[in-house]
Amino acid sequence: MPVDVDAVVLSNARLSPDYNVLALAAPDIAIRAKPGQFVMVKPGRGDHPLLRRPFSVFEVLRDTGGVTGLSLLNKRIGVTTRTLFGLEPGAAVRCLGPLGRPFSPAAPPERAWMVAGGVGLAPFHGLAAALRARGVESTLFYGARSAGELFRLDAFRRLGVRLALATDDGSRGDHGRVTLPLERALRRLDPAVPLRLYACGPTPMMRAVTNLADAHGRRTEVSLEQVMGCGLGGCYSCVVPIRRGGEAPRFVRSCLDGPVFDGGTVVWDGLGAG
Amino acid sequence: MPVDVDAVVLSNARLSPDYNVLALAAPDIAIRAKPGQFVMVKPGRGDHPLLRRPFSVFEVLRDTGGVTGLSLLNKRIGVTTRTLFGLEPGAAVRCLGPLGRPFSPAAPPERAWMVAGGVGLAPFHGLAAALRARGVESTLFYGARSAGELFRLDAFRRLGVRLALATDDGSRGDHGRVTLPLERALRRLDPAVPLRLYACGPTPMMRAVTNLADAHGRRTEVSLEQVMGCGLGGCYSCVVPIRRGGEAPRFVRSCLDGPVFDGGTVVWDGLGAG
Amino acid sequence: MSVDLSVNIGGGLTLANPFIAASGCFGYGVEYAGVVDLGALGAVAVKGLFLDEREGHPPERIVETPSGMLNAIGLQGIGVRRFVAEKLPRLRECGAVVIVNICGSSIEEYAEVARILDGAEGVAAIELNISCPNIEKGGMMFGSSLRGTHDVVAAVRRVTRLPLIPKLTPNVTDVASFAVAARDAGADAVSLVNTFLAMAIDVETRRPRLSNVVGGLSGPAIRPIAVRMVHECRQAVSLPLIGMGGIMNAEDALEFIIAGATAVQVGTANFVDPFIWKKLLAGLTGYLRRHGLAGLTDVIGSLELPARNAPCA
Amino acid sequence: MSVDLSVNIGGGLTLANPFIAASGCFGYGVEYAGVVDLGALGAVAVKGLFLDEREGHPPERIVETPSGMLNAIGLQGIGVRRFVAEKLPRLRECGAVVIVNICGSSIEEYAEVARILDGAEGVAAIELNISCPNIEKGGMMFGSSLRGTHDVVAAVRRVTRLPLIPKLTPNVTDVASFAVAARDAGADAVSLVNTFLAMAIDVETRRPRLSNVVGGLSGPAIRPIAVRMVHECRQAVSLPLIGMGGIMNAEDALEFIIAGATAVQVGTANFVDPFIWKKLLAGLTGYLRRHGLAGLTDVIGSLELPARNAPCA
């Protein structure tokens, strides 16, 4: 069951002019959050903005006494993300969660490849930790605009994750899309080695990853970013057209049935303009 | 001409759980403000709350280099005053002014009696300073709920103002309304001594002062607190019924023709519920 | 002092308190069973149902606006039969008082949906959605004509004895005349308002923000208009009114109740705070205590109008 | 790159830019002469004028609501004759393009006011206020009936050649039909919207917050509804439309312009920021530059509607 807490900001680490990591004292949520789940956040009271916004749980925070909270990897794009960028420790943020259907973590001997674009990195810290706990060999394919926007690489390395990087400007890793190193790796991998992919990032990127993986006979779990009004199944705003079995596509609520979906079931053309 | 500045909060002195004095770096306004004039203030951007709120200029702030800003005496009653109470130094407040028609300061040998109720003290610091500069003998009749809400008495004493106090709970000065000491003083004063009264506070108090003074043949300038949408004469929200000469009462805009009016011209029954 | 929050919303239906989850803002209720004690609500109005399943509009389906939001969900739904089979039993288990919001593309469809519900166990009342701005056929088509309103209500009235509550659209010149038409056709109460037809444009792409171009505006932005409409209807009919539009807290609810609403629905606010219900109850109870009132019925329609006086007193 | 902001709002009237101060929100314009360069505005719509002086309603006349405000000023004003004698000369001096908003309790009064303005020097256009929610007689009475709208517009058309701009009320079921009626009666353009009839209640006293009980809602809260109405009118008539309702910045103005408005009015925002006009101009110019457009006319009505597709693509 999700809970709603008035979480105090523990710290706000600004990573770049657009990205920050906001640590929130929400242990009751953190302790239950599974990789890929999200929270619905509202930084201020009052009507402006009115609605909460969905954010992946980035890290589960711990000290010697146990779980102390969670963090969000936030990218400034509009009114709420701007506020979250600017918050100082001590401020309060309403935080409802954990919500949604998590990733299904691979199990050995299956390998796990995570493919992140930009802020799509957010759900993978938790997933990487879960994979490590299960002893799954994992790789993060991570694309960003430039080297300065490739964040927290060390944290992933510490979790034993191999890294394959790409930047739009070529300042680090492959010059171009994250699908470049991914495609190379897919081609190289022995088709007999069991592998599962996870993707989170811009819709076209998740679509490309799903198709690429599919061409190599691999399945991808994607974490979609639909606009969400409630996060609890109440409003039907967050739907995604999903085709299951041979049936016609159906709009399913990504706050309940997602945000993680089998990429192969997503009818990509039917997603919103985003 | 009024100007609009994004004024930085220089300090915020909390005087009680409801009152504070907010110092704003708005020298361009302060330098031109006359006693009784007001500013239209909006602490946040955005639509909530939407409109500015009117505040008297409390003090004109100076250092050795000259005028540095102005202060507001603020009382928490709703959304904007609550925000103004909570602001920290460095925050910005949009501030438009100076606006409205000021008091007409007495000149010797005329004496000046200021009658303040609660936050109605606000316009009198500036008036007291102007009166002192003109060498006018002045007294402040000041009523509040309790001794703890009689603010800045020293500042007025330093301006040579005599004080006559009253509190609702009798914790200081007369026990009851500020009209108690006022009435006593009016009765005692030689009718031949020229005197002008100024009143600011709750509407019933200003009305009582006007009537009391009138009964003793004295005129009162009152500073009315109408709800104001614009402060510039644009919206016609702030009207007060004024009877001039023998004519029928007319609604006049208190942001342009006031907030200071000759109390004897105000049709008190026609003021809003407040 | 104990206070009585119960209200009678007509057709013999008494609610333990006036707070109803608004249709379309609470799924089928069951989605909230883990978060909210459904039995503690006055009632739950479930998402609008047609006879058959519907897919609704493609995303984007919502967009935020100043103190409000637009939605163009397009009444995606599982159809009344699946609702009765799959959701109603669970709602009964939870002790929910269930108001079923129904839609139709024709009068026959409305009547058919109502007939099915009339035979189902656990339906407390039918809310007749003749006011949805988000579908091409039906919905507001009926609700924005007096004739259409009368005919749909009368047709449904013939097939069910369940309390019947037409839900009025605010997108009309004179909402009170629609309340009158609904009453004359046999309604037990009316609820108002549904959303205001509205739109938002992305100026960078010069495209509508909603896939359906237009959508319905809800939330605090519309509250003052909705309160006025309740006030107008109160003066035109003596039916119980169920008011809604931008209620975010007990004080907002009281505006509607004082204006004449017997009960209120809460939609958009529930998205912001799914735990709002306890706060609403506490706020209302506190108000009654503070004002020394024994029951909510003392507040309903208690608006004191000023004696009309000369402009310049 | 220089951009052309000028627009033709009908009746031969070209404005240097599309930004007009909304009636009732800018006094008689002269109040702002010290703050704003009146000649730099597209036009100034002055406060609604009757034939004679009016006192308006007692306070409280305004109340703030979520992202909006209610007003019930009651059209206090100095009457058209004093306006012509006392205000018009000063407005001319300031180089203002003056649109005079006129009211009446009868068709004859509207016509009489228009006749007086027709003979005055310095009136650029007449805006016909048939939509004020704040007076008992006249105003919305005409504006909420197609017949009334047609008759008032036709009567005023007969007495003046000045550009004639009826101002429509949003408090109707089908605003586009009113635009059609106005056009058929000889209007040169229509402006929309006036305020939404609304009310707010003080729950502690259980009294209306406005002395007049109801008032008109303006500000950002109404913007999505107003934009939708401009969009609807654009599809029904080819007259120039003057859009308004909650415009706070250039982007908001662009929503209206993209939806089909040739010019826009700014009311409530001017209370918040009397220096808004320069910001609006800068914002609009910046937009055109950024999008590589030579003139505003390229933007008017440029909304791209989606091809209607099956709900589930």
Ligand SMILES: Cc1cc2nc3c(=O)[nH]c(=O)nc-3n(C[C@H](O)[C@H](O)[C@H](O)COP(=O)(O)OP(=O)(O)OC[C@H]3O[C@@H](n4cnc5c(N)ncnc54)[C@H](O)[C@@H]3O)c2cc1C
């Ligand atoms: C399950 C889920 C998890 C998410 N996790 C994260 C995360 O960990 N970190 C993070 O920074 N963001 C995350 N997002 C995206 C985040 O919710 C949006 O960035 C946020 O809602 C924007 O709010 P805003 O108020 O800042 O922008 P707004 O002011 O609401 O919007 C600004 C602009 O962005 C567009 N927009 C709004 N939401 C989205 C969206 N979801 N996708 C694309 N465009 C959008 C709007 O249409 C508008 O044009 C997640 C979204 C979902 C659904």
Ligand SMILES: Cc1cc2nc3c(=O)[nH]c(=O)nc-3n(C[C@H](O)[C@H](O)[C@H](O)COP(=O)(O)OP(=O)(O)OC[C@H]3O[C@@H](n4cnc5c(N)ncnc54)[C@H](O)[C@@H]3O)c2cc1C
């Ligand atoms: C010329 C002038 C000078 C003023 N000077 C000062 C000053 O120096 N210091 C100060 O603290 N206040 C002053 N005020 C009053 C101040 O403007 C109000 O307290 C303020 O507008 C309240 O805003 P809010 O957002 O906090 O309250 P809101 O949330 O807007 O209102 C809260 C409640 O108070 C009522 N209310 C709002 N405004 C007024 C008002 N003016 N009078 C009575 N009730 C009201 C509302 O109806 C509502 O019930 C002055 C007013 C005027 C007209």
Ligand SMILES: Cc1cc2nc3c(=O)[nH]c(=O)nc-3n(C[C@H](O)[C@H](O)[C@H](O)COP(=O)(O)O)c2cc1C
């Ligand atoms: C996302 C959404 C979906 C809605 N769906 C329905 C519906 O199916 N049937 C209906 O009668 N009203 C529907 N409504 C309208 C609400 O029930 C309510 O009338 C309106 O939102 C005003 O109340 P609010 O401001 O509290 O949300 C919907 C509203 C929203 C926001």
Ligand SMILES: Cc1cc2nc3c(=O)[nH]c(=O)nc-3n(C[C@H](O)[C@H](O)[C@H](O)COP(=O)(O)O)c2cc1C
């Ligand atoms: C205080 C006030 C007074 C108004 N007076 C008039 C008026 O006299 N005539 C008129 O046609 N409209 C009047 N209006 C309506 C505005 O001109 C405008 O149509 C409406 O406020 C919507 O625009 P906005 O949201 O930008 O304010 C008034 C609005 C306000 C807020």
Ligand code: FES
């Ligand atoms: S976000 Fe409301 S149903 Fe998914």
Ligand code: FES
């Ligand atoms: S406050 Fe707008 S006219 Fe006085």
